[in-house]
Amino acid sequence: MSHEMLAKHFGLTPERAFFDGVMDRYMAGGLLYSIVGVSNVEQETLVEIYKLTEHMKSQGDRYVSSFVQSTEGRYLVTEKKQDYVVVRNEELPPVADEKVGRKLGKFHFRGRLFEEKVEKISRMGQWKALWERRLSQLEKAYFGVLENHPIDEFERLFVESYPYYNALSENAIQYLVDTELDEDPKPEDAGTICHERFQHTTWGTETCIHFPFDWVFDHASRDLAEWVREQYLMKSQTFHPGMQEFLREYETVAPLSPFGWRLLYSRILFPLHYFECIEEYYISQSDQQKKTAEDKLERYLKSSKHYESFLSDFYHLSEVPVKKWGIPLVGWL
Secondary structure (H helix, E strand, C coil), X not given: XXXXXXXHHHCCCCCEEEEXXXXXXXXXXXXXXXXXXXXXXXXXXXXXXXXXXXXXXXXXXXXXXXXXXXXXXXXXXXXXXXXXXXXEEECCCCCCHHHHHHHHHHHHHHHCCCCCCCCCCECCCCHHHHHHHHHHHHHHHHHHHHHHCCCCHHHHHHHHHHHHHHHHHHHHHHHHHHHHHHCCCCHHHCCEEEECCCCCCCCCCCCCCECHHHEEEECCHHHHHHHHHHHHHHCCCCHHHHHHHHHHHHHHHCCCCHHHHHHHHHHHHCCHHHHHHHXXXXXXXXXXXXXXXXXXXXXXXXXXXXXXXXXXHHHHHCCCCHHHHCCCCCCCC
16 A cells, blocks of 8 residues: 555655664655654644754754655645655664764754744643643552452552652652742753654664654753663663763753753653553553563562662763752652
């Protein structure tokens, strides 16, 4: 169907198709094409994303996906009552690990120069409301399990661990609120193009792609925090050097203000991995998926003391001058 759609609407005949760990890509005439289903994306959101991609191209970003017009001159095509857009990239090598901090700094710098108001994909100033909503959903699930009694090992672990992670989440929200009250944002704290979740595979594994359907408009610390979180969870014993290098490199291009560091810290403090693990279990369709979520939860609970040490040492490891800037620490850690 994909090959037919590319031929029918775009006059393209791919020489090869492959899955790069993120999505299917199609190679035609030395360029990479990606088909994106957008039936659930509002028109205004698509326009916003299109404008941001054009802006990044105008700023010299070679990796950003470009929207492709169909043979009829339209960006949006419909096939079997589903809407699609096609985007195109040059085939460029993936970013080496040791350059990712610097590259992200440049990416954020360019994104910050966008002058129009971003509304649809903006998350600026919304963390508190989003975290509180997530926390109240989790609380509902917790009381539901308590009422009906845990039926398996996962639910037993959930009931046991919820009060701790609820308190940690409340701490994160309080730290965020205090940051917004105490600190004055600097010009470098203006919103920029970020990613829903910036991780080591976000820019592709086979070829480097800045894919606009991963984007949100937010404070740059969002991407830094999510990259650090993933690194810690992937290699909790050995993440220090990589994290330090990543943050140092980033700061050579885009230094963080005290406000930025505190936002970053509040986001790491919020135990997103725990929330996702619980959600993963309840939306799982198979026993295998449920077992994977259970193993993950068990691992998180066993290493909670280590996670506390990571949170306690974060500013020190990141070489943030907490005394000089009067950055508060979380007392109980």
